[in-house]
Amino acid sequence: MSPLRAPAFRATATALFCALALSLSACSSSGSGSSDSADKPKPSGSHAKGSNLIAIITPSPDNPFFKAEEDAAKQKAESLGYQTSVASHDDDPNKQSELIDAAISRKAAAIILDNAGADASIGAVQKATDAGIPVFLIDREINKVGVAKAQIVSNNSQGAQIAGQAFVAAMKEKGNYVELTGKESDTNAGVRSKGYSDVISQYPGMKKVAQQTANWDQQEAFTKMETILQRNPNIQGVITGNDTMALGVVAALKSAHKTGVVVVGFDGSPDAVAQIKAGTMAATALQPAALGAQMAVTQADQFIKTGKTGQPEKQTIDCVLVNKQNADHFENFAQIS
Amino acid sequence: MTDTTTDDHAAIEAQRRKAAVQARRLKTLDSIFELRAFIALGVLIVIFSLMSGSFLTTDNMITMTKHVAINAVLALGMLLVILKGGIDLSVGSSVGLSGVIAGELLKGVHIGSFVAYPQVWAVVILCMAMGTLVGLVNGFLVTRMNVAPFIATLGMMYVARGAALLISDGTTFPNLAGDPRTHNTGFGWIGSGRPLGLPVAVWIMIVLAAVVAVVLRSTPYGRWLYATGGNERAAELTGVPVQRVKMTVYMISGACAALSGIIIASELTSAAPQAGESFELNAIAAVVIGGAALTGGRGNVRGTLVGAFVIGFLADGLVIVGVSTFWQTFIKGAVIIVAVILDQSQQRFKKRGVAASAAAVTVEPAGDEPVRVASKA
Numbered sequence: 001m002s003p004l005r006a007p008a009f010r011a012t013a014t015a016l017f018c019a020l021a022l023s024l025s026a027c028s029s030s031g032s033g034s035s036d037s038a039d040k041p042k043p044s045g046s047h048a049k050g051s052n053l054i055a056i057i058t059p060s061p062d063n064p065f066f067k068a069e070e071d072a073a074k075q076k077a078e079s080l081g082y083q084t085s086v087a088s089h090d091d092d093p094n095k096q097s098e099l100i101d102a103a104i105s106r107k108a109a110a111i112i113l114d115n116a117g118a119d120a121s122i123g124a125v126q127k128a129t130d131a132g133i134p135v136f137l138i139d140r141e142i143n144k145v146g147v148a149k150a151q152i153v154s155n156n157s158q159g160a161q162i163a164g165q166a167f168v169a170a171m172k173e174k175g176n177y178v179e180l181t182g183k184e185s186d187t188n189a190g191v192r193s194k195g196y197s198d199v200i201s202q203y204p205g206m207k208k209v210a211q212q213t214a215n216w217d218q219q220e221a222f223t224k225m226e227t228i229l230q231r232n233p234n235i236q237g238v239i240t241g242n243d244t245m246a247l248g249v250v251a252a253l254k255s256a257h258k259t260g261v262v263v264v265g266f267d268g269s270p271d272a273v274a275q276i277k278a279g280t281m282a283a284t285a286l287q288p289a290a291l292g293a294q295m296a297v298t299q300a301d302q303f304i305k306t307g308k309t310g311q312p313e314k315q316t317i318d319c320v321l322v323n324k325q326n327a328d329h330f331e332n333f334a335q336i337s
Numbered sequence: 338m339t340d341t342t343t344d345d346h347a348a349i350e351a352q353r354r355k356a357a358v359q360a361r362r363l364k365t366l367d368s369i370f371e372l373r374a375f376i377a378l379g380v381l382i383v384i385f386s387l388m389s390g391s392f393l394t395t396d397n398m399i400t401m402t403k404h405v406a407i408n409a410v411l412a413l414g415m416l417l418v419i420l421k422g423g424i425d426l427s428v429g430s431s432v433g434l435s436g437v438i439a440g441e442l443l444k445g446v447h448i449g450s451f452v453a454y455p456q457v458w459a460v461v462i463l464c465m466a467m468g469t470l471v472g473l474v475n476g477f478l479v480t481r482m483n484v485a486p487f488i489a490t491l492g493m494m495y496v497a498r499g500a501a502l503l504i505s506d507g508t509t510f511p512n513l514a515g516d517p518r519t520h521n522t523g524f525g526w527i528g529s530g531r532p533l534g535l536p537v538a539v540w541i542m543i544v545l546a547a548v549v550a551v552v553l554r555s556t557p558y559g560r561w562l563y564a565t566g567g568n569e570r571a572a573e574l575t576g577v578p579v580q581r582v583k584m585t586v587y588m589i590s591g592a593c594a595a596l597s598g599i600i601i602a603s604e605l606t607s608a609a610p611q612a613g614e615s616f617e618l619n620a621i622a623a624v625v626i627g628g629a630a631l632t633g634g635r636g637n638v639r640g641t642l643v644g645a646f647v648i649g650f651l652a653d654g655l656v657i658v659g660v661s662t663f664w665q666t667f668i669k670g671a672v673i674i675v676a677v678i679l680d681q682s683q684q685r686f687k688k689r690g691v692a693a694s695a696a697a698v699t700v701e702p703a704g705d706e707p708v709r710v711a712s713k714a
Contacts, residue, residue, distance in 0.1 A: 060611075064508050184662060213662040218509075219601055219612055223404050227656045230397040231389060244509075244609075251605045255529050271511045271607070 054082045054300060055103035058114040058139075060090045063244075064269050065289050066114065068333040069139060072290035073112050076297040082109070093120035100124045104131045110300035112293065113148075114139040118187055122147065134303050136296040139289070140188070145313055150299050152292045152315045156188050159266060159285035159319030160195020166283035166321055167200065167239050167264040174205030175236030177262075178228055180214045180221055180249065182241035189213070192241050192266055200239075209235060214245045221248030229256050237262040243272035243284055250280050268322050268333055276327045285319040289333040292317050363686055373679050374626055374643040377672070381647065385654035392657055399535065405649035406538035407597050409642055411616055412623035413542075413549050414593030416641045417586040419624050420553075422566045422633025423479065423486035425587060428594035428620060430497035431471050432613025435464040435598030437501045440510025440608035443521055454519035461527075461599055468595025469588045471497050476584035490587075494617070501610040509609040513602055528604030538600045542642075545593070550638040562586065566633030622669075623648055626676040628683075647672065 054077045058066045070086055077084045085106070089096035096116040103111050104127070111128055113135055115121035122144045125135045129147055137151040145151075171177065179196065182189030200206050209232045214221035221240065225248065229235070238253075238261060240246040246265030253261050265272050268286025275281040295317075299309040322330050329335055369376075386393040411428050418425045442460045445452045455463065471493055478489035515522035530537045553559035561582050564572035573579045597616070602608040627644030629636025651672060655665045 060507075067507055210659060212656055215662075218605055218607070218609055222605055223653075224656055226400050226404070227397075227653045230394070230400055231391040231657045247607065248605065251607075255604065271509060274511060 051107040051109055052082050053103075053106060053108045054084050054297065055099075055106070055108040055111045056084055056086045057096065057099050057103075057111065058086075058088050059116065060088050064271075065267055065287070065333060066139075069114060069289040069293045072334075073138075073293035073297050076294045077112075077300075080297065080301050082301075089116045091116050093117050093124070096121060097124045097127075100128050104128060104133060108133055109304050111135045112296050112300065113137055115142055118143045134300065136300050138292045138296045139287075141314070148313065149303055150296060150309055150311060150313055150315060152296050152299075152317065154287040154289075154292060155316040155318050156191040157195045158316075159287060160192040161199050162319060162321045163192075163239070163264050163266055163283060163285040164196045164199030166323060167196070167237060167262060168203055168206060170262040170264070170282040171206065171237045173203045176207050176209045176232065176234055177237035177239060178225070178232070178235055179208060179211045180224065180238065180240040180245045181211065182213065182216045182245070184213050186216075189216075189241050196239055214240070214248065216242050216244055218244045218248040218251075221245035222252045225249045225252035226256065229253075229258070235261060237264070239264045241266055243267040243269040246281060246284070247271055247275065250275055254280075268320070268330060270332055273322055273327050273330050276322060276324055279324065283321055283323040286322050286330060286333065286335075287319050288317050288335070291334065363689060366686055367683065371628075371683070373683075374628065374640055374647060374676070377626075377676075378643055378647050378650065381650050381654060385650070385658060388658045392654060397653075397657070399539070401650055401653045402542075402646075403536040403538050404653060405645050406536070406542040407600055408616070408619050408623055408649060409542045409645035410538075410545060410593050410597045410600070411620035412627075412641050412645045413545055413638065414590035415617075415620040416624050416627075416629060416636055416638065417549070417562065418486070418590045419621075419629050419631060420562050420566045420633060420636050421583055421586045422569070423583070423586065424490060424621065424631070425472075425475065425590045426487065426490040426617050427471055427475060427493035427497055428590060428597075429613040429616035429618075430494045430501065431468045431591055431594035432598035432601065432616055433610050434471070434497045434501040434504075435468055435595035436602035436608035436612050437505045437510065437610050438464050438467050439524070439599060439602050440513055441504055443513050443515055443524060444510065445519065454516075454521045456521055457515070457523045457526075460521075460524065464599050465592045465595045468591040468593070468598070470591070471594075472588035472591025473584070475591065476587035479587065480580045480583050498610070505608075505610040507610060509607055510602075511607050513606045513608060524603055525606050526603070527600060528602075528606070538604075541596065541600070545596075546638055546642055553638060558582070558585075563634055566635075568634070619648060622673050625680075626673060628680055630680075644676075647676075 054073075056070060056073045056077070058070045060066065066088070070088075074084045074086055085103070085108075087099050087102075089099055093116045100111065111133055113121075113125070115125070115137060118141060121142050125137070125142060125147050128135050134149040135147070137148045137153075139153055141151050141153050142148065167177075177200075179193065181193045184190075200208070210228045212224050212228065214224050221244070225238070229252065238246075238249045240249060240263070243265035244267075246263050249263055253259075253263070263281045265281060265284040266287075268284050272281055272284045276283065295315070299311055303309045320330075320335060382393065391397060411432070415425055415428065439460050442455050442463060445454050475486075475490050475493050478484040478492070479486050482489075484492075513524050515524055527537050532540065553562065561572065561577045561579075564575070564577050565579050565582050569579055594613075598613060601612055623644035624636060624641050625631065625644070626647050627636065627640030627642070629640065648669065651669060652665060655668065660668075
């Protein structure tokens with residue numbers, strides 16, 4: 001390559017790359033990234049702040065649960081005449097803080113937040129509240145009251161109990177079972193595991209032969225289940241902290257040609273509901289993701305108009321058991337009539 | 338005068354013997370070091386066998402080897418990149434992207450009003466082509482744009498993960514079994530088939546390892562790769578097509594990652610866009626435990642395979658014995674650190690060994706011993 005051509009080539013290549021990067025970022029913003037819906041009528045009682053923006057911040061939409069939550073909040077807010085901005089913090093408290101800053105500088109009317117950690121998020125929520133922006137928490141609580149206007153979470157403990165009861169019933173109250181737990185640093189993983197134990201330990205015929213965490217992950221659950229089966233081929237049931245891991249377990253049981261093992265999960269994801277219909281999973285506890293998000297938006301609207309939510313700060317939504325009998329009535333984390 | 342000469346001779350003789358003995362001792366130590374990964378693997382197998390009767394069974398060995406294969410396939414690609422003196426952080430994302438592409442293709446490709454259902458072999462080839470493409474971009478960034486490999490592949494790690502999320506809209510492809518009506522069934526065989534009693538993944542690992550070993554040992558490409566990693570400038574001056582070598586290692590690594598992604602998606606008969614997160618680190622760990630130098634030019638297939646087995650057997654063994662995940666993570670980290678410390682000591686010993694042999698040889702050659710040392714050194 002001649003010395004004259006080399007810089008020219010490099011410049012062209014750089015330009016091409018910039019163009020590529022720009023088009024990529026354009027794709028993402030029109031896709032699932034932050035999207036603003038302008039040209040909507042302002043809500044009648046719009047606050048004096050001059051903005052009718054509701055900022056919706058959730059963890060990564062990788063998980064269909066958060067996606068359902070995000071979609072429900074966005075839809076509800078737009079139906080009430082608000083603009084929305086949607087973003088995800090990927091469970092990174094620092095990124096969450098930046099997103100809150102962005103919402104503050106845009107003078108959002110309210111923030112709907114599925115937070116990035118019970119302790120790590122207190123500061124960010126406080127910051128928004130201090131700036132006069134009401135924050136409505138969904139799905140996960142923070143370890144402080146009086147900062148957020150509402151904390152609407154599904155009742156993990158109750159969900160684990162109904163899932164545990166369904167598990168025990170499907171195993172006819174006896175047999176060897178395995179428990180796969182979620183990420184051990186996550187509060188919900190502990191609450192669910194405890195909920196399962198509270199129910200199952202009442203039955204002396206039920207024997208837990210192995211417990212491992214699979215970090216909410218399908219492939220990890222698959223690998224760990226295959227290995228556990230090597231040590232304990234004689235098992236009658238597996239209960240997991242979420243549906244993603246339950247699906248990994250189902251695949252591992254299939255690959256080991258084991259049939260008749262009771263598998264119970266948690267979340268009520270569409271994939272798990274499909275497995276329940278197919279008979280490879282026994283049950284799951286469905287968290288009404290959409291309902292919680294809609295409640296939060298309704299209360300935010302109420303607060304913007306009247307300065308009150310009319311509800312206590314801490315609210316829980318009960319989980320619903322999905323099993324073979326009622327699986328047809330559930331779709332995308334919500335009950336359909 | 339005469340006495341002094343005799344004394345001198347005796348002193349030289351003593352020094353020579355001492356040097357020869359030391360050289361021999363270092364040589365023995367060196368071979369022990371050389372085998373350290375094998376020894377570690379042996380120790381793991383013995384410990385876990387003693388702790389659980391279900392560890393050392395044929396069935397469990399096959400299952401564990403199947404788990405190892407996923408990381409080994411990644412690690413073999415990574416080995417080539419590391420031999421070159423680079424690093425590939427994008428492989429974990431390529432695993433996820435490959436699975437998602439497989440999911441998208443098996444669902445049927447809409448071309449206008451017409452829907453095409455690629456056969457499983459075509460799906461595999463297209464996924465690997467995608468992985469190769471990610472590698473091509475890595476290689477382009479490294480060779481043409483002069484981006485440091487760490488940064489280039491870090492960037493592609495996010496780009497590839499983002500692409501997987503965009504294509505799948507963040508959701509999992511739930512059913513990759515195909516449909517008999519569209520003649521694209523059989524994808525699940527890659528993850529669950531067992532020709533001649535061994536899982537397909539294990540066969541893939543064996544064939545790939547054999548191919549890479551032959552390429553490294555007996556082809557010009559292998560020699561070019563070691564030369565490029567050892568001293569890039571010198572290699573370039575002796576006519577090694579350095580840029581082409583660098584480009585291809587990333588492409589091969591990307592293809593290997595795609596292959597791993599296919600195996601995982603097939604085992605689960607579903608493809609999640611977040612599959613393969615942090616797999617790049619396991620692959621790097623396997624290569625490093627196997628004695629490769631991150632600076633390039635040193636490492637081999639045998640070591641990398643043993644490294645992958647050490648990591649895999651350790652993980653599965655700890656699950657079988659019922660150790661908590663916290664300890665699993667802790668122990669894995671400790672093993673990696675110990676492996677690298679041993680590697681560093683080996684390099685130091687090697688240098689001292691060379692110096693000692695040199696000393697033994699340079700001292701007046703009397704008798705056959707120094708010659709033997711020299712020929713061994």
